Amino acid sequence: MIIGIRGVGKTVLLKKIKKEIENDYLTCYVDLSATSGYQMGELTEMGIILHFYECWMEACKEKNFTTIFKKVKKYFKTKNFGLREIIDIQGIPIPVPKSEDDYKKLSQFVLELPQIIYEEHKNKIKGSILIIDEFQVLKDLGDRLDTFLWFLRSVIQNQKHTAYVFSGSINSRDSIIEKIAGKDGAFGGRMLNIEIYPFSEETVKNYLNEKLPSLNLDERGFERFYKCANGIPFYLNTFAKLLQKNVQLNDSKVKEEFKKTLPFIAFNTSMELVNFT
Numbered sequence: 516m517i518i519g520i521r522g523v524g525k526t527v528l529l530k531k532i533k534k535e536i537e538n539d540y541l542t543c544y545v546d547l548s549a550t551s552g553y554q555m556g557e558l559t560e561m562g563i564i565l566h567f568y569e570c571w572m573e574a575c576k577e578k579n580f581t582t583i584f585k586k587v588k589k590y591f592k593t594k595n596f597g598l599r600e601i602i603d604i605q606g607i608p609i610p611v612p613k614s615e616d617d618y619k620k621l622s623q624f625v626l627e628l629p630q631i632i633y634e635e636h637k638n639k640i641k642g643s644i645l646i647i648d649e650f651q652v653l654k655d656l657g658d659r660l661d662t663f664l665w666f667l668r669s670v671i672q673n674q675k676h677t678a679y680v681f682s683g684s685i686n687s688r689d690s691i692i693e694k695i696a697g698k699d700g701a702f703g704g705r706m707l708n709i710e711i712y713p714f715s716e717e718t719v720k721n722y723l724n725e726k727l728p729s730l731n732l733d734e735r736g737f738e739r740f741y742k743c744a745n746g747i748p749f750y751l752n753t754f755a756k757l758l759q760k761n762v763q764l765n766d767s768k769v770k771e772e773f774k775k776t777l778p779f780i781a782f783n784t785s786m787e788l789v790n791f792t
């Protein structure tokens with residue numbers, strides 16, 4: 516479990532890790548806030564499961580594990596999953612369930628998929644890894660949250676070659692953390708908890724010197740800058756990009772500029788100082 520406040524760099528970190536391991540593992544990155552239905556305020560278990568499914572299929576496609584598509588299709592046809600139909604999207608069979616009610620069987624199958632795929636391709640991968648980002652949106656499941664988490668646990672607890680990474684913009688006191696990783700939570704005691712903290716002053720100083728040498732902050736100016744951006748990379752980058760370059764900036768100048776640029780920082784997507792790819 517990787518937690519930390521918004522903008523601290525979790526997603527960037529997860530994608531970097533994914534990139535480093537994707538040769539050796541079947542990796543799947545799911546952003547739960549992009550699950551269909553969520554944007555309309557209707558996050559459902561079925562929506563999440565189908566999102567997982569599509570992600571695994573994409574990952575298989577990238578690895579050229581195409582035999583799995585036929586196998587899955589056969590499964591859908593022979594086992595009674597309660598499907599209305601199976602549609603074909605670029606060779607990938609996509610199940611369309613009849614109703615939310617009979618999602619249990621299909622869910623079980625989808626959660627077992629990474630293990631099944633691993634067994635089939637042992638010689639090419641060391642295991643499967645599912646990265647679930649923005650997991651705080653699970654709160655939208657309301658009373659169904661606990662049931663969902665315990666179901667998840669019951670299926671995945673015996674998987675020896677599948678790892679799960681949860682990540683979300685949340686602080687360690689949030690109750691969803693307790694439900695997942697707390698000692699009475701669904702994954703209690705089995706989960707490693709890692710919190711990502713904002714950059715320290717020292718880190719920011721070195722970072723700016725390296726990436727943006729034309730930014731000239733005097734000592735008080737830097738202190739003000741650090742305070743305004745709070746050490747959060749998202750704000751640091753955006754604010755630093757917007758500041759005047761090649762002139763010395765003191766405390767009050769930084770303050771003034773911060774006020775001016777606040778709308779940008781609040782509403783725009785982050786401006787990059789670093790190319791992460």
Ligand SMILES: Nc1ncnc2c1ncn2[C@@H]1O[C@H](COP(=O)(O)OP(=O)(O)O)[C@@H](O)[C@H]1O
Nearest residue numbers: 520521522523524525526527748749752785787
């Ligand atoms: N290690 C880093 N170094 C520099 N900038 C970073 C770093 N990590 C993140 N950022 C910046 O912060 C922005 C937000 O990061 P992101 O990973 O999306 O945050 P989170 O997922 O925690 O909300 C990124 O777009 C990038 O500009």
Ligand SMILES: [Mg+2]
Nearest residue numbers: 525526527648
């Ligand atoms: Mg993120």
